[in-house]
Structures are given as structure tokens and as C-alpha cells.
Amino acid sequence: MGNKQQAGTAKKVGIPALFIILAILPPFFLSQYWLHVMIISLFYVMMASSWNLIAGFTGQVSFAHAAFSGIGAYASGMVAVNLGVPPWLGILIGTGVAALLGLGLGYLCIRMGGIYLSLTTLGFSEILRIIITNEDKWTRGTMGLQVPGFFSEYSKANYYYLFLVVTIFLLIVIYWIVHSEMGLTFRAVLNDELAASSSGINTIRVRILAFTISSAMAGLAGGLYGHYLMLITPDIPSLGQMFLVLAMAVIGGMGSFIGPIVGSFVLETLSEYIRIYGEYHVLLFGLVALAMARFAPEGLMGIVGKKWRKEWVH
Amino acid sequence: MKRLMVLVTVMTVLAMGSWAWAADTIKIGVVGPRTGPAAATGKAFEEGIAIALDHLNAKGGVLGKQVEVVFEDTGGVPEKAASALEKLATRDKVPIVVGESHSSSALAEIEVANRYKIPLIICEAWHDDITKKNYKWVFRAGPVNSGVVDFYIAPFVKDNRFKKVAIVRENSDWGVGIAEKTETDLKNFGIPFITLKVERESKDFYTELTKIKGENPDIILAYIYGTGLHFFVAQAHEVGLSPKCLILDGAGPPSLWDTFWKNVGKAGELELFMSSMHEKVHLTPTSRKFWDDYKKKYGKDPTDYKTRSIYNVVLIAADAINRAKSTDNEPIVAALEKTNLEVTTGIVKFGLKQGTYEYHQWMPPMLVVQWQGQKQVVVYPKEAATGALKKVK
Known part of the structure; x- marks a missing residue:
């Protein structure tokens, strides 16, 4: 855990800038199929990084993150289908609804903390799934809700850039939060809640705030995802999806800024190669995540960081 | 610089995933x-x-x-x-x-x-x-749903003088669509019916079956696809609905899967199902x-x-x-x-x-087939029938 260092602002700006330039290139040389994989990876970057914000930085393991992405997707999808609201506005509504419900759920159960928060969010997630699956008029249950896309002319390149811009925006926000006063309080709460509260930090408020921000981000990611696939199904808020996001953050490196980003790309790309084994890939990722949590708790970035010990492994 | 090289290599490898070989x-x-x-x-x-x-x-x-x-x-x-x-x-x-x-x-x-x-x-x-x-x-x-109902299921119900129909449909597009079409046709024929919806992956139908029993229909149109149908058939027999009230599997294949008889036992006797294939019909x-x-x-x-x-x-x-x-x-x-x-x-x-x-x-021609002594007997339409429909009095 390094603090703000003076390791050269040139590098601090230079490396992200280089990445952004590299990130602009894929549509020029990737096939449609691999561009699709990139877009899905970006969705997972948003999910894993925003989950990391609560789990990695304030130590609250929530299982409702996929549920919030589902809330964002369904809210946006339903206003689009029933009221003809354009997806651009829809995803903002979806983000708002996810934030509100996040605030509500956070307010109700965050005081419990620890394992109880995990259990409550797990329950919340299952209840949501059951409601969505059994409701066949508004959410259309397992049949899936067909929704319009963002662009009148379908283009993978356009979607890629849209996802890229939003992902970068979310990452900047996360980076900013983590490196701000707020981030400092987040980590104080993570490291020693008692010490934090005795030094005047309202730990409950900090945790609810983190939970709400993170839920809103999941809602935004879910809305984008739904309108990209043009089909919203109970798979988006499912626990399977949740465990995949969790595995990405854990394998990449929880509590590090880069970790979930790397984890998302690695796992999503890998799952394309091992897709022939069907559902077993989630099981495999689960096992790897478990092994990682035991033997390399700082994830891939922790392993790489040990080798390179450079500043961009935070 | 070393880091950058590694990154570039990794990205190149990923890009090569779109390997296209001249096949x-x-x-x-x-x-x-x-x-x-x-x-x-x-x-x-x-x-x-x-x-x-x-x-x-x-x-x-x-x-x-x-x-x-x-x-x-x-x-x-x-x-x-x-x-x-x-x-x-x-x-x-x-x-x-x-x-x-x-x-x-x-x-x-x-x-x-x-x-x-x-x-x-x-x-x-x-x-x-x-x-x-x-x-x-x-x-x-x-x-296609409309064709199956208009030309086969609804006329089958009418021609065989069933008096009351229970429609049980799963919450899938097929289930919703075929049930709506059936309701329209039965209304036109003036045959009374009730409709119940079930969850697509449900395994327990006792609640629905109890309701159906209260209505006393003489045929159930089961629009359930998958092993759920097996449970439905077995449980209907268990609560004493079938074979007095016949069951028609509106899709067909589940009644033909290897596991059917194992799962339903003697409850499968006289069950009806849609099919487009029969040993004797070529x-x-x-x-x-x-x-x-x-x-x-x-x-x-x-x-x-x-x-x-x-x-x-x-x-x-x-x-x-x-x-x-x-x-x-x-x-x-x-x-x-x-x-x-x-x-x-x-x-x-x-x-x-x-x-x-x-x-x-x-659309290919379809058949209504009935299990009679674990043998498939085509009972509808008449011109393709290999036997008569069996009912229990």
C-alpha cells in the first residue's frame, strides 16, 4: 500500500495516456467476434472495479452487485419498451434506480457489516431473481426482454468506443475516490473500523456512501450491457454472474486499482477459449479464485507487483 | 520498456485468436x-x-x-x-x-x-x-403455433367431443403463444376451458393439479416442455386426475425421451402427444x-x-x-x-x-399420438390414424 508518491507525474499521466491510445486501436484490427469479447470485457471491468470499490477498499463483501446491474438493465429496458424512452436517458434512469435501491439496502443492512451484509445481499439478490423470473408481463421472465440498442445502425466499433468512454469515466471516478480524502476514510474503515470510528470517522456513513456509489456504477454498467445485447434476461442479475465478477476481482487482485481491470480481461478472454466445457468454466474460475485467495491474496497484480514493484500497482 | 513489450506481445497473441484458416x-x-x-x-x-x-x-x-x-x-x-x-x-x-x-x-x-x-x-x-x-x-x-392449434389440437378436442379443457402453460414464448391461440379457438367452438400458468422449470405441480381437479375437465392440454412434463404426468396420475382426464403433451418430444417411462411409470398409459413422426407413417x-x-x-x-x-x-x-x-x-x-x-x-x-x-x-403435417400399452398409436387426424382414441369411462 503505497501512498501518494512523487515518482514522477510524467509517468502517472504517461502510462494511462499510452493505454488510452492503445485502447483506441482494437476496432481497426480485431474481428467482430473479438471486438465483442473486448466489449464484454469492458463491461466486466466496470463491474469488477466498482465491486472492488466496496469489497477491496472498504471490506464489505456484497453479493448484490450483479443484482444492481440487473436493476439498472431492467429499469432502463422497461422504460424503453413501455414508454419509448431512448436508451441514453434510460441508462441514467437505471443508474438512478440502482443508486436509490443501493442506498435503501445499504441503509438497512450495512450496520450489520461483515458476514451479515454478505448474507443479506445474497438474499436480496435471490429475491430479485425470483421476482424477475416469475413475472412474465413486465420483465418477461426467462423469455427475456428485447430492448432497442443505442445506435440506429448496429456497429460493434461504436459500442466498443461507447463502452470504452464510460469505462474510463468510471475508472477515473474510482481512482479519484480512492485517492481522495474519502478514499482515505474508506481504507481507514477497512483496516481498523474501531480505530477509524474513534478518530471521528462516521464509519456507517462512509460504508453506505461507498455502497451507494458502487451500486449506481453497477446499474450503469448493467444498463449499457442490456442495450448492447438488446436482450435483458434474469442471467444479468444472477449469482453466476456475481461469482464471475467476484472471481475477476479476486484473481486480478482485490484492493488494487489495476487488479480487477486485468482480471476482467484475462478471465473473459480465457472463458472464450474454455467455453467448450460449458458451465464448468465458472467452477474452474471459482477454484482458481479460492486458491488465489489462499496463496496469493493480492491476486495476479500482487504476483506481478512483487516482481516489478512499480507504482502502477497500487 | 520491457513491460510494454510484454503487453504488446500479449495483445498480439489475443488478436491472433481470430485465426481464420482456409477450409x-x-x-x-x-x-x-x-x-x-x-x-x-x-x-x-x-x-x-x-x-x-x-x-x-x-x-x-x-x-x-x-x-x-x-x-x-x-x-x-x-x-x-x-x-x-x-x-x-x-x-x-x-x-x-x-x-x-x-x-x-x-x-x-x-x-x-x-x-x-x-x-x-x-x-x-x-x-x-x-x-x-x-x-x-x-x-x-x-x-408454427397457429397451425398446430388450428389444424390439429383444437379440431382434435372438438371432433372427440371433449367437454371441458384445462390448459396448463409454461411461462415461455411458446407456452404463452400456443395457449392464447388455443383459448381463441376453443372460444370459437364454444368449449369451456380454464388456463393455469406454471414456471418453466417447475417440478412440483400439485397446487395446479388440485385446482384442475376441482374443475373436473376431461382433457388437459399440457404446454410444458422438458422433464417438467414427466413430473406433471406422474403427479396428475398420483392425484387421481388421469387417466380419467386425458393429458395431451402439446409439444411431443418429452413424451418420447428415453427417460419418459422411467419417470412416469404407469401414468404414461393413454397419454397423448403431438408428433410429426410415426413408424408406420411414411x-x-x-x-x-x-x-x-x-x-x-x-x-x-x-x-x-x-x-x-x-x-x-x-x-x-x-x-x-x-x-x-x-x-x-x-x-x-x-x-x-x-x-x-x-x-x-x-x-x-x-x-x-x-x-x-x-x-x-x-409446416409439415402433424399427428396426435396416444400411448396404448406402451405402443404409439396415431389417433388423429383420421386419414393418418392407426387406431382409435382410448378414453376411460
């Missing part, structure tokens, strides 16, 4: 459930595909090349179905896709097919909208050939009629590519529209009049 085969894409509650359909598809490929390749393949199939699993869920079709279109770059047996999945797939302008022939997803949307790239050589020479080829390859009679449905659409796709003399989408669609091909269930000709579900649609 000397014609690849036909297939979509269908190989996992999930209707995984048996995937098995039936595999068998039908194998026989179709043997048949085609023995005759020299298509455009002088051997034919190959890329079978993508849909798991019976729409999101996987859409991504399966997307993969076939963008990664495997197949010229045509056939298959599918779930309406909800098919409705997601036709959007993708339309987006990528890739010809798609659906064989066993019955929802009207699949062809009613009138997409240029979408065809169906198989049953409408074309191709049907006979299919039967013989199947027996030769698998050492038993074919049971699931979807084996034959997928066999038909693979043949239709190969025929279209042959006549188009191309693997490009426009010529293939043009050739499909001129299809005049004998398959196992008749001569395929797609409807061309726009505006209804009959556009790009061809």
Missing part, C-alpha cells in the same frame, strides 16, 4: 439446447445431423466440398442463444444457420440473424412471431431412407421426431447452397425462396406472401 469444407451452423432442461433435444439434433451429413457427404457434399456442422449450445436460454448465433456469424463465419427448438431462444436469434444478414432456418420453435416478423433472412421448416421415400439410415447407424428405431426435423433443415440448407452455387447470403436466400425439395415430411416450399406468419414458413 475446404462447407460449414453449416446449428443452434440448439445441448444443456439445460431440454438437453435431450440437443442429443436428438446430434443424431439427425450425423445422418444428414453421412447422406450429403456420401453424395459428394455441397459445391464439391464436404459438409461440416458447427453446433453451438444455447442451453435453452435466450441470451446464450443470441450469443451462440453471434459467434456462428462472426467467428465461424458460417454461410447459414439451422436448428433451434425453443421459441424464446429463436426470437432472440432472429434479431441477431437479421443484424448480421445471415440466413437462418428454424426447425422446431413454434411461436408465430418467428416468421410473422417477416425478416428476409429467417425461414422456418417446421410447426409420407415420402426420404422418410423411409431416414428411418433405415437411422436404424443402421444407431441400431434402434428413431424416437424423438426432432431428430428428423433437424435432418430436414440440414438437407434444405445444403440444397439451397447447391442451387445458389455460392455461400453468400443474398443468393442463398434467393435459392431458399425457390426451394422445392422432398424431405422426410413432404415437399418443402416456403410461403412468400408477406404480412403473416406464413411468410418464409413451411
Whole structure:
């Protein structure tokens, strides 16, 4: 855990800038199929990084993150289908609804903390799934809700850039939060809640705030995802999806800024190669995540960081 | 700099994933459930595909090349179905896709097919909208809900003088669509009915069955697809509803799966189901050939009629590519529209009049079959019947 260092602002700006330039290139040389994989990876970057914000930085393991992405997707999808609201506005509504419900759920159960928060969010997630699956008029249950896309002319390149811009925006926000006063309080709460509260930090408020921000981000990611696939199904808020996001953050490196980003790309790309084994890939990722949590708790970035010990492994 | 080199190398390796090798085969894409509650359909598809490929390749393949199939699993869920079709279109770059047996999945797939302008022939997803949307790239050589109800289920109920009907439908596009159509037709015939909805993957139907018992119907139209149907049939017998009240499996295949008798026991006696295949009903020479080829390859009679449905659409796709003399989408669609091909269930000709579900649609004749002493007896329509409908007084 390094603090703000003076390791050269040139590098601090230079490396992200280089990445952004590299990130602009894929549509020029990737096939449609691999561009699709990139877009899905970006969705997972948003999910894993925003989950990391609560789990990695304030130590609250929530299982409702996929549920919030589902809330964002369904809210946006339903206003689009029933009221003809354009997806651009829809995803903002979806983000708002996810934030509100996040605030509500956070307010109700965050005081419990620890394992109880995990259990409550797990329950919340299952209840949501059951409601969505059994409701066949508004959410259309397992049949899936067909929704319009963002662009009148379908283009993978356009979607890629849209996802890229939003992902970068979310990452900047996360980076900013983590490196701000707020981030400092987040980590104080993570490291020693008692010490934090005795030094005047309202730990409950900090945790609810983190939970709400993170839920809103999941809602935004879910809305984008739904309108990209043009089909919203109970798979988006499912626990399977949740465990995949969790595995990405854990394998990449929880509590590090880069970790979930790397984890998302690695796992999503890998799952394309091992897709022939069907559902077993989630099981495999689960096992790897478990092994990682035991033997390399700082994830891939922790392993790489040990080798390179450079500043961009935070 | 070292870090950068590693990164560049990694990205290059990833980019090479889109490896495209010059293949000397014609690849036909297939979509269908190989996992999930209707995984048996995937098995039936595999068998039908194998026989179709043997048949085609023995005759020299298509455009002088051997034919190959890329079978993508849909798991019976729409999101996987859409991504399966997307993969076939963008990664495997197949010229045509056939298959599918779930309406909800098919409705997601036709959007993708339309987006990528890739010809798609659906064989066993019955929802009207699949062809009613009138997409240029979408065809169906198989049953359609409206056709199945108008020509078979509703007249069967009427002609056999059933007095009260219970419709039990799952919450899928197929279930909702076929139940609505049935309600309309029964209303027109003046036959009273009740409708109950059940969850697609439900295994416990006692609540619904108790309600049905209270209504005292003499036939249940069960629009449930998958092993759930087995539970339904077994539980209906357990609560004493059947065999006094008959059950018609509105889809068919679940009543033909290997596990059927194991799961339902004696509750299967007198159960009815829809089918498009029967040992004694051979409408074309191709049907006979299919039967013989199947027996030769698998050492038993074919049971699931979807084996034959997928066999038909693979043949239709190969025929279209042959006549188009191309693997490009426009010529293939043009050739499909001129299809005049004998398959196992008749001569395929797609409807061309726009505006209804009959556009790009061809429906095979169907049969209502009853299990009598574990033997399949065709009881409807009359001209194809191999025996009389048995009821319990």
C-alpha cells in the first residue's frame, strides 16, 4: 500500500495516456467476434472495479452487485419498451434506480457489516431473481426482454468506443475516490473500523456512501450491457454472474486499482477459449479464485507487483 | 520498456485468436439446447445431423466440398442463444444457420440473424412471431403455433367431443403463444376451458393439479416442455386426475425421451402427444431412407421426431447452397425462396406472401399420438390414424 508518491507525474499521466491510445486501436484490427469479447470485457471491468470499490477498499463483501446491474438493465429496458424512452436517458434512469435501491439496502443492512451484509445481499439478490423470473408481463421472465440498442445502425466499433468512454469515466471516478480524502476514510474503515470510528470517522456513513456509489456504477454498467445485447434476461442479475465478477476481482487482485481491470480481461478472454466445457468454466474460475485467495491474496497484480514493484500497482 | 513489450506481445497473441484458416469444407451452423432442461433435444439434433451429413457427404457434399456442422449450445436460454448465433456469424463465419427448438431462444436469434444478414432456418420453435416478423433472412421448416392449434389440437378436442379443457402453460414464448391461440379457438367452438400458468422449470405441480381437479375437465392440454412434463404426468396420475382426464403433451418430444417411462411409470398409459413422426407413417421415400439410415447407424428405431426435423433443415440448407452455387447470403436466400425439395415430411416450399406468419414458413403435417400399452398409436387426424382414441369411462 503505497501512498501518494512523487515518482514522477510524467509517468502517472504517461502510462494511462499510452493505454488510452492503445485502447483506441482494437476496432481497426480485431474481428467482430473479438471486438465483442473486448466489449464484454469492458463491461466486466466496470463491474469488477466498482465491486472492488466496496469489497477491496472498504471490506464489505456484497453479493448484490450483479443484482444492481440487473436493476439498472431492467429499469432502463422497461422504460424503453413501455414508454419509448431512448436508451441514453434510460441508462441514467437505471443508474438512478440502482443508486436509490443501493442506498435503501445499504441503509438497512450495512450496520450489520461483515458476514451479515454478505448474507443479506445474497438474499436480496435471490429475491430479485425470483421476482424477475416469475413475472412474465413486465420483465418477461426467462423469455427475456428485447430492448432497442443505442445506435440506429448496429456497429460493434461504436459500442466498443461507447463502452470504452464510460469505462474510463468510471475508472477515473474510482481512482479519484480512492485517492481522495474519502478514499482515505474508506481504507481507514477497512483496516481498523474501531480505530477509524474513534478518530471521528462516521464509519456507517462512509460504508453506505461507498455502497451507494458502487451500486449506481453497477446499474450503469448493467444498463449499457442490456442495450448492447438488446436482450435483458434474469442471467444479468444472477449469482453466476456475481461469482464471475467476484472471481475477476479476486484473481486480478482485490484492493488494487489495476487488479480487477486485468482480471476482467484475462478471465473473459480465457472463458472464450474454455467455453467448450460449458458451465464448468465458472467452477474452474471459482477454484482458481479460492486458491488465489489462499496463496496469493493480492491476486495476479500482487504476483506481478512483487516482481516489478512499480507504482502502477497500487 | 520491457513491460510494454510484454503487453504488446500479449495483445498480439489475443488478436491472433481470430485465426481464420482456409477450409475446404462447407460449414453449416446449428443452434440448439445441448444443456439445460431440454438437453435431450440437443442429443436428438446430434443424431439427425450425423445422418444428414453421412447422406450429403456420401453424395459428394455441397459445391464439391464436404459438409461440416458447427453446433453451438444455447442451453435453452435466450441470451446464450443470441450469443451462440453471434459467434456462428462472426467467428465461424458460417454461410447459414439451422436448428433451434425453443421459441424464446429463436426470437432472440432472429434479431441477431437479421443484424448480421445471415440466413437462418428454424426447425422446431413454434411461436408465430418467428416468421410473422417477416425478416428476409429467417425461414422456418417446421410447426408454427397457429397451425398446430388450428389444424390439429383444437379440431382434435372438438371432433372427440371433449367437454371441458384445462390448459396448463409454461411461462415461455411458446407456452404463452400456443395457449392464447388455443383459448381463441376453443372460444370459437364454444368449449369451456380454464388456463393455469406454471414456471418453466417447475417440478412440483400439485397446487395446479388440485385446482384442475376441482374443475373436473376431461382433457388437459399440457404446454410444458422438458422433464417438467414427466413430473406433471406422474403427479396428475398420483392425484387421481388421469387417466380419467386425458393429458395431451402439446409439444411431443418429452413424451418420447428415453427417460419418459422411467419417470412416469404407469401414468404414461393413454397419454397423448403431438408428433410429426410415426413408424408406420411414411409420407415420402426420404422418410423411409431416414428411418433405415437411422436404424443402421444407431441400431434402434428413431424416437424423438426432432431428430428428423433437424435432418430436414440440414438437407434444405445444403440444397439451397447447391442451387445458389455460392455461400453468400443474398443468393442463398434467393435459392431458399425457390426451394422445392422432398424431405422426410413432404415437399418443402416456403410461403412468400408477406404480412403473416406464413411468410418464409413451411409446416409439415402433424399427428396426435396416444400411448396404448406402451405402443404409439396415431389417433388423429383420421386419414393418418392407426387406431382409435382410448378414453376411460
